[in-house]
Amino acid sequence: MTSTRFDIIIIGAGPAGLSFARSLANSPLRMAIIDPANMNALRAPAPDGREIALTHPSKDLLQQLGAWDAVPTDQIFYLRSAKVVDGESPFELHFKTPSHAKLSEDTLGYLISNHHIRTALFQQTEHQGNLTWFTEHKVQTVAANLDEARVVLSNGEQLTAQLVVAADSRFSQTRQQMGIPVDMHDFGRTVITCRIEHTASNDNTAFECFHYSRTLAILPLTDTLSSAVITIDSQHINEVLDLDDTGLAADLEQRLKGRLGTITVASPRHRYPLVGTHARRFYSTRFALIGDAAVGMHPVTAHGFNLGLQSQAILTELIQKAHAQQADIGSPNLLQQYDRRHQFKTRPIYHGTNFVVKLFTTETPPAKLARTAVLRISSALSPIRKLISQQLTG
Structure with a gap:
């Protein structure tokens, strides 16, 4: 042939x-x-x-x-800052652009739908x-x-x-x-995503909260529109999938402790197995x-x-x-x-x-102590925050 x-x-x-x-x-x-x-x-x-x-x-x-210029300008979203929280720990990592920066000129990065x-x-x-x-x-x-x-x-x-x-x-x-x-590496977890509308501003800030068996990330789009990314043990995915939109919105409000105000689910849900x-x-x-x-x-x-x-x-x-x-x-x-x-x-x-990922999703007492120490040290030392920010921004 x-x-x-x-x-x-x-x-x-x-x-x-x-x-x-x-x-x-x-x-x-x-x-x-x-x-x-x-x-x-x-x-x-x-x-x-x-x-x-x-x-x-x-x-x-x-x-x-x-x-870049072929993407509609209203579909390019700016990421000004990011926060990382470990469960109920009082410490958090916060990365942000300078307070004087314009969103169009100086950001941690950009968000565009795949x-x-x-x-x-x-x-x-x-x-x-x-x-x-x-x-x-x-x-x-x-x-x-x-x-x-x-x-x-x-x-x-x-x-x-x-x-x-x-x-x-x-x-x-x-x-x-x-x-x-x-x-x-099969993490034994599933990612579930959907868009949410909310009454309080997201301040162009990404938010990542590790709750051991479940991780919740909020990716800011417009001021009152975000993407919710839930990472959960695959054996428990029905805890999310079986909720109707009203139930899921209420669950997200509770886990975010009201920081985004009243939430409404604004898109279908998508799920992906998590394998590296x-x-x-x-x-x-x-x-x-x-x-x-x-x-x-x-x-x-x-x-x-x-x-x-x-x-x-x-x-x-x-x-x-x-x-x-x-x-x-x-x-x-x-x-x-x-x-x-x-x-x-x-x-x-x-x-x-x-x-x-392993450190922040393992529920043993030594892992919890290590997480608290990492967050406490990293949040207190600006050189470490700067190094991580450089990795985030490329």
Whole structure:
């Protein structure tokens, strides 16, 4: 059977795959992108309940890709400060921008719904001249040798390339086919999200409260509109799902001790199992991982999407440099450079985040004492708060 030849094959048309394709829009490299969804679903993805926290570097990257300006301005929300509370502890961590700062100029970060980001990125890539779309297709097999990589689609069609880039989720099947081991941590928890309206202002402040078996995060959108993110032991999810909207609103009011006034549930609820993944390496023969296929983060520190953008930016830089030098864009040396650079960024954040989650959700007396000590010391020492703020803002 004959095969169609490309320079790069991208598996997955999510934010990471689309960003990577767009980053190489001005290059002469011929690319294919494969996704099981149809073009209409990619063009107008449905709301999925996920509000994405973006750092300043991520904003810059999206601006370079043309996606930032494609998001409706009234759908970009500003995060001025963040508070972390441990149950009934009197201590809290509070990170904020300078009191004189304007929201449009100086913030901890930005919040944009996932479906708006996906729509904006698709708008930039849909008619990209060097990109061929293979939608409504799944990858049946992917394999590679020293000379080329080969992808077989579910309809039997074959594609070959110098490099295959996988952006097919934290549960990547192509990663498994290419023999890349992964560290996986099932937290045994489920995330439930919904939007809420409230009578008191959220002051553009994110709020995270750890209540051991349940964590509640409030992400500010407009002054009186927020996203509620409930993380709960999976065996107890019906405690939330069985509540009607009135019951859930009353439960949130009680847990927030009235700080947002009267609450009304303003959207359907969405739920996601909570599993963290980190590939032990980000490459194989003529094959690279980006986005969640490389690192799937716990959402508590809001690093996942930002690390995904960084991954494609690092790989793009190395590919552009190699192509300019007429070198092999799928060489072991290039892929090993990518692996070293991205592992250096991700591994400490991944394991550090998992440690924080374990510390703040373990109910043993030593863990509770440790949490209180961490909050007390961190809230008292401004250098520590500054260091954490730098991590939050990127």
